[in-house]
Amino acid sequence: MYPLNRNRRLRSKQSLRNLIKESSIHPHDFIVPLFIIEGNNLKEEIPSMPNYFRYSLDNVKKEVKQLWSIGVQAVLLFVKVEDSLKDNFGTEAINNNGLMQRAIKEVKNSVPEMTIITDVALDPYSNYGHDGIVKNNKILNDQTNIVLSKMALSHAKAGADIVAPSDMMDGRVLSIRKILEDNSLHDTGIMSYAVKYASSFYGPFRDALDSKPGFGDKQTYQMDFHNRSEAIAEAKSDIEEGADIIMVKPGISYLDILRDLKNEISSPIAIYQVSGEYSMLKAAAKQGWLDHDKVMMEQLVSMKRAGATMIASYFAEDAIKLIS
Ligand code: PBG
Numbered sequence: 001m002y003p004l005n006r007n008r009r010l011r012s013k014q015s016l017r018n019l020i021k022e023s024s025i026h027p028h029d030f031i032v033p034l035f036i037i038e039g040n041n042l043k044e045e046i047p048s049m050p051n052y053f054r055y056s057l058d059n060v061k062k063e064v065k066q067l068w069s070i071g072v073q074a075v076l077l078f079v080k081v082e083d084s085l086k087d088n089f090g091t092e093a094i095n096n097n098g099l100m101q102r103a104i105k106e107v108k109n110s111v112p113e114m115t116i117i118t119d120v121a122l123d124p125y126s127n128y129g130h131d132g133i134v135k136n137n138k139i140l141n142d143q144t145n146i147v148l149s150k151m152a153l154s155h156a157k158a159g160a161d162i163v164a165p166s167d168m169m170d171g172r173v174l175s176i177r178k179i180l181e182d183n184s185l186h187d188t189g190i191m192s193y194a195v196k197y198a199s200s201f202y203g204p205f206r207d208a209l210d211s212k213p214g215f216g217d218k219q220t221y222q223m224d225f226h227n228r229s230e231a232i233a234e235a236k237s238d239i240e241e242g243a244d245i246i247m248v249k250p251g252i253s254y255l256d257i258l259r260d261l262k263n264e265i266s267s268p269i270a271i272y273q274v275s276g277e278y279s280m281l282k283a284a285a286k287q288g289w290l291d292h293d294k295v296m297m298e299q300l301v302s303m304k305r306a307g308a309t310m311i312a313s314y315f316a317e318d319a320i321k322l323i324s
Pocket residue numbers: 119121123131166167201202203204205206218273274275276
């Protein structure tokens with residue numbers, strides 16, 4: 001009670017504020033998404049993601065070394081697939097010599113200690129731009145799981161440490177866990193995008209990979225952003241099926257969900273600050289309307305404060321420069 005208690009007392013100087021600080025960000029909290037393309041010596045800026053790039057394999061190696069040197073210890077790989085290789089069955093996704101599989105090996109060779117996480121979903125490989133096999137404008141669940149599990153297996157065999165299904169099919173974590181166990185890949189982890197909302201914040205990412213849905217949207221598989229309770233059910237079922245890490249996606253608009261999960265489950269939780277969140281801040285900062293670095297740190301810390309164990313973010317390099 002005032003004046004016995006004065007909340008301002010512990011805010012009076014920086015050293016005291018540091019002493020009582022509850023959350024902070026470290027370089028090893030980050031997972032850095034990397035977009036990979038075929039070709040040589042390419043580093044293409046993504047128009048809707050200023051200062052973020054697609055790399056050819058030779059440049060990815062350099063980028064990964066650079067990331068490791070600043071303290072990043074995990075990367076999340078995505079590939080942009082040539083149109084001629086896209087079909088409705090994910091044929092290229094399970095090609096053991098595909099771009100993803102080669103990228104995993106390159107990254108592993110250049111920085112063996114780096115944790116390699118790979119995206120598992122059909123959208124970059126799909127001529128429909130959907131995360132699963134399409135039939136009569138519907139996304140088939142169980143047939144998709146068969147391809148996803150083969151895809152995960154080929155990533156694991158190439159050297160992925162963790163596979164990250166981002167497709168939201170029911171039961172895919174179980175299919176993936178089973179195939180990994182059957183192939184004695186007991187130590188390959190699964191980071192499930194368990195709580196992934198059908199969000200309009202993914203727009204710039206779909207530009208980056210040229211993976212926009214060709215018809216409809218993803219609301220029959222990704223979650224409805226009006227809902228909160230089903231997040232817990234999604235997370236719990238994936239944990240039962242063998243997920244090691246649970247992801248919430250997008251980030252900043254979903255911190256309530258992150259906090260709910262933190263209170264309900266004991267698995268590590270990743271949050272994905274997605275492409276649209278990145279692009280919004282870059283755009284506002286370019287206009288001079290927001291202070292880029294301060295808003296970036298406020299958003300990243302808010303994710304840690306809400307309960308994130310790790311953060312997938314396009315801001316990782318920017319943030320690490322600031323904190324170190
Ligand atoms: C693919 C996938 C998407 C993202 C990560 N994995 C796009 C989507 O589901 O449409 C989005 C990431 C971002 O926006 O940064 N399934």
